[in-house]
Amino acid sequence: MSLLEAVNLDDSNAFCEKIINEIHSVFLNDTELSGFEIIPMPSNTNKSPVIHVEHNLGLQSWCVKYIYEYSHRTILRHKSDYQKISGGSVPASGAANSSGHCSLLMTGNGSNSIVKYLNCAILINPDVATFWNLRRQLFAKNRLDITKEFQFSTVVLSKKPKSNEAFAYRRWLYLFQSYDAIDWSFEIALCEKCADKSTTNYHAWCHRQWVVMKAPYLLKFEIHKTEKFIRKHVHDYSCYNYRQFVLAKMQERLHFDDDEGSHFNELLRYVNALVDTPMETVEELLRWLAPGVCKDKTVDIKLRSFLFCLNVAANDLMMCEELKSLHGESQAFENHRRYMTRFIVDRCRSASCTLTREMGGQMSSCTQPMNKITKLDEQDSLFVQTMIQNEKNREHPQHQKWCELFLEG
Template sequence: MEDDMAVDANNEKRVLCEKIIRDINAVFLKDADLASFEIIPKETNCNKSPVVHVEHNLGLESWCAQHVYDHAHRTLISHRRQTSQQQLRTLQQQQQSDALAKYLNVALLINPDVTTFWHIRRQLVQKNRLSINKELQFSALVLSIKPKSNEAFAYRRWLYSFQSADAIDWPNEISICERSADRCASNYHAWSHRHWVLRSGPCLLQSELMRTEKFLRKHISDYSCYHYRQVLLGRAYELCFCMPSGEAQPQLGSLLELLAEYGLPCEPNTEALIQLMLPHMNRSSVSVQRLRSFLYCCNVAAYDMRLCKEQRALYGPRDCFELHRRAALKFIVEQCVRLQTEPRTATMDNSLQLDKFDYGQHPFLEAVRQAESALGGKHQRWCNLHLNFGYPVAEATWRD
């Protein structure tokens, strides 16, 4: 009799789970603009549907989440075993694919870290049983509850391999990365995906510089964002990116302020800046576009140095401020050295150029070297190591 009661209880649980899964599937069919999914904390069943759907937001009460997931998991694993034995013949029927998709939806929304389930979705996409656009929407829904899901980001990149770059909504992809990073601090997977967007998409440099600045002012200790911004700066210089010629002058304010801080006031025009920062450059070997990009990128780096100073004044000293300031300083010094050094073979790196560079012959770089020496022994050691400034670091400063 106890066995019969256990069987009845299991049947009731199975029927309940199937009903909940049908309710969730009905929401997917009814609302094509679902924006988020959440597990709603609730410990007991109140004799009503645990599926909540309000204004494009889907929720599932927590008391049933584990039961529903276990049921969907068993169903999917059983299906995978059967299809493996039958050489995936069941995937040829759209009706079975639709039934499979509803279990996948529930299982991955509750636990998106199961690689096997994402692999089943890939098989369905390859069989044209699932729409790529709907899959992009579903993976974004997964990221709304699990913003650090590497599987979801990897799935999005895989889906985009079937589309041309012109057909991809790159700004929307950036927005998804930003929302994920905003919801979860130091979200490595979101920032890695954003790196991929930057490499794969069209020129997003200007908008990305603006967006990352706003993000840093809100998330002051997000090291991933600081690193991404450094990559942005290097990418901008690599692509010779700069503002349109009519907008060049207003964009140099931060660089002029930095020069003034180093005791080198300069006329606010391009020629004066180049003459001050690159006095020994061979003009015939450097294009006008490269010089304009150099000034633009140095201005961004100078802006970041000032931003770190402002953040330090507001929030106190933090390693992230110091490290990012050093990265910006290193960028300015390295580009100045590179443009004033005779072309070398591709195998000779920046450190070798810095080793043989005489800062004393260049007023701007010598002023930088003198000013940076006032920031303490620890900073001097860093400058010696990465910029070859040649400070005579005394034994006492090693204890700073």
């Protein structure tokens, strides 16, 4: 008998319970379950609609409506029982309600646990905050295992990679994990997988920002990973925006990657092409970028970070031109190029403030934050003036306006 026939006979509950229990069994027994998908199947084939192959779970589409509606009704029906439990009043085991169903005791793995209904409801529709909040309450009562909860949210994201609720749930779970026990690299990989499956995935990139703020040692890897992603998804501006965030964090934390050496080749190439003056050494480069700074009076780590971050920005400026030549015009290329242009200009303008050593308890005469510094053309280095003029020469009315607002001060 098919589920559709069972509906007409008011016998659908038994069929829904059978399917939900099958799905629940998969979650209980497959510790490596990693994916979920709804498989197009317009009608019942008199076989189980639950498909479990190589750590992936599938549910045939013909039964999705009935499973979701039944799970939703069951969760709402027993929500009052759950609220009693979360408040400390636990109903007697096996007590039956007026509809004939056993009370949901929230045991986490019992056959009557609300978890199995939550699993199905969230898998089918992960955007309902009420379902996730019920899971939080269950977890807070030690009814759920944290490892399985991370696994469950990963499975949800395999089907709905833009699920903000799933990402938020993971961040909440991490409040109960010690820092040393967290695999931050896995979290980065999960974000990338979700972004790869769904373009402009705002929630995945925001979650990734959260990860690198919690584990800033990952910043050194993000420059390479994001460039690789950009070259694969050239028009997805979300990654460009995240890369800008990474660069800003590097500058804020005075990051310098020793593995990258100290030659700053991309920056040298960019500056040489712009000012048409051959230079080969860091000293020559510094004279162009920050002529008012004496290398002997700078903090070494600040200088190395300053040049490293500018090197990344110069690399991106050239990358944008390369992508433009390969793929044509794109607003993503232009917006990213503008950000990196302004980044270089602002860093060069503030160099005398940020690089000078603290002597006698006082810094150099420049103590105001960058946004308070008067930006007059005559105060700019020759390189910055040349860079701004080069931008102003680009024939585009909107770009001219941008130059006036963000470069000329």
